[in-house]
Amino acid sequence: MKVNNIDGNNSSKNYRTIWMEGTCVFMIEQNLLPFEFKIYKSENYKQTCHAIKTMIVRGAGAIGAAAGFAMAQASTEASDNEYIRGIQIAKTEIEATRPTARNLFTATERVFNAALISKAKAVNEAQNIADEDAQNSLLIGEYGNELIKNGFRIETHCNAGWLAFVDYGTALSPIYLAHKQGKEVFIYVDETRPRNQGAKLTAWELQNENIPYAIIADNAGAHLMSKGKIDMIITGADRIAANGDVANKIGTLEKAIAAKYYNIPFYVAAPKSTFDLDCRTGDEIIIEERDEDEILYQIGLNENHKTEKILISAPNSKAINPAFDVTPADLITGIFTERGIIKPKKQEINKIFNIE
């Protein structure tokens, strides 16, 4: 997708979040966004591991692509006499960078198997993984876009845009396509406390695409719905259970309940790789509790354009910081996938996995 104002001038340029050129992997330094736009160049698989670990690259799809590219780099770097051992060691190392990221393991497995045939096949397979991720996002956009009418005002939560994938994104992909086709859309961006990925990343993405938007406090959603100002809600997903329950960023559940109350369609956008069919219902999903400092402090840019962390609560307070919540399937109008829009029901989910 487009990034404006590169190098301080008015030019804009298209980027993927991550790509490979020769034996180097390039990626947008997401930990610097939205205040600085920089490309990180990784010259070997160990540097790519570092990038995954330190969240220079983040988001399910982008991490998967990074892991695939890292595995391809490892294959290229491995000496011929100890080749198998070399790529095995690298695989273990790559998989240890973000052990809870499912896409990462799928990617290393695929590229490792290709690397067993040849170095060229490994690079090719890593490229396929990145391309498929972008392609799936594009398809999600095409299906979702069919439901977006001219003039729609859409609320979104957190960041499920192209930064979390290789390109296009999930929740934002239909919006990009609608805008490209000339439909007028207006986006209400939940700031998404505590980490503000909405205000920071989603807003940055929309601005680069010149799509009109306004950031709102997470508290304002139901109010806007009550005033008839929201036509549709689209969010991403971190994990979708076999029955259609959706785990996503904390606050998603609250929007879904309010949307149901006001009869506003609530959609989730996610590729097949987000579904976990071994997980029967959302009750089985364990919710990660993150550091209380994310609530008690806030990070941003001070007057001198330096990143600063400030205390925004009464000193010596405790906080509780669940990172995700589970939205029950019956609050979800539909799920945009690369195989079409489905109802959050076991049978429809099975169908996209070709399970009878």
Next chain:
Amino acid sequence: MKVNNIDGNNSSKNYRTIWMEGTCVFMIEQNLLPFEFKIYKSENYKQTCHAIKTMIVRGAGAIGAAAGFAMAQASTEASDNEYIRGIQIAKTEIEATRPTARNLFTATERVFNAALISKAKAVNEAQNIADEDAQNSLLIGEYGNELIKNGFRIETHCNAGWLAFVDYGTALSPIYLAHKQGKEVFIYVDETRPRNQGAKLTAWELQNENIPYAIIADNAGAHLMSKGKIDMIITGADRIAANGDVANKIGTLEKAIAAKYYNIPFYVAAPKSTFDLDCRTGDEIIIEERDEDEILYQIGLNENHKTEKILISAPNSKAINPAFDVTPADLITGIFTERGIIKPKKQEINKIFNIE
């Protein structure tokens, strides 16, 4: 209520938010909380006006008391030969400090009428206003406390504690009483973006009373409800319409909808002065839109213990910042008032105003 750790030592002391001694008015400098505890001394009515205008004193009840005291100061200060004219000018000036605060006008009116009789009567009436405010809060606490069971986990939004009134507060008053009686309670404090009055003021109040609490992101409410972790929600109110619809800090509506979805009792605590019987329903209440900077920036304490404002969103973003929302009466379990707990229904509201 109690303030701990005065002057950096371990002593604690009881305070009202505002009080009068001789011809001086003293008040907690609320604009410095929770990072600094200081008392502002106002030596004349003009200084008290300044304190109201600059939000050294804030909150419906506290503003009412401040206005009453200011009027009493004006009466004391007025020269005998131009007495009526003097107190009339002062009244106009006091009423211009926060023209949307209803309590302010009630207070100036009452003290002005007393001042027409004598200076002593004026001071006495101002004191009555402050005492009545504290007394009403205490009664609200007594009624609300009857519903709090031992072990209750209560969520509250924004700050409807003693800082907003003269003493005790509204939403927090029942909690203080429950704690005093030895009931175990745990409070989930919504941080209440954008101005974080929950994280800043409610947390500060609870800490001073040694009541266990945790600050949560506004996004986390429904999640905690879904896990059975909330037994009751209590919020304050900015205005209550004749039909029981409640205008309160943005985000209140979302909590009420989620509470209904999970069958959790949702209570509003407010004195009679919050009711506006001329306002038929919540639809008639105009929602103030505040400065977008409240969303785009955050104010807090930096590493050097200085107050700092940092940018927490993508540069050049727009934000929309409705300050309040309206919770329809049918989402509200009951209202704690100084006349008892009532249902949010016209007949029950009329009863506490002795209207047949």
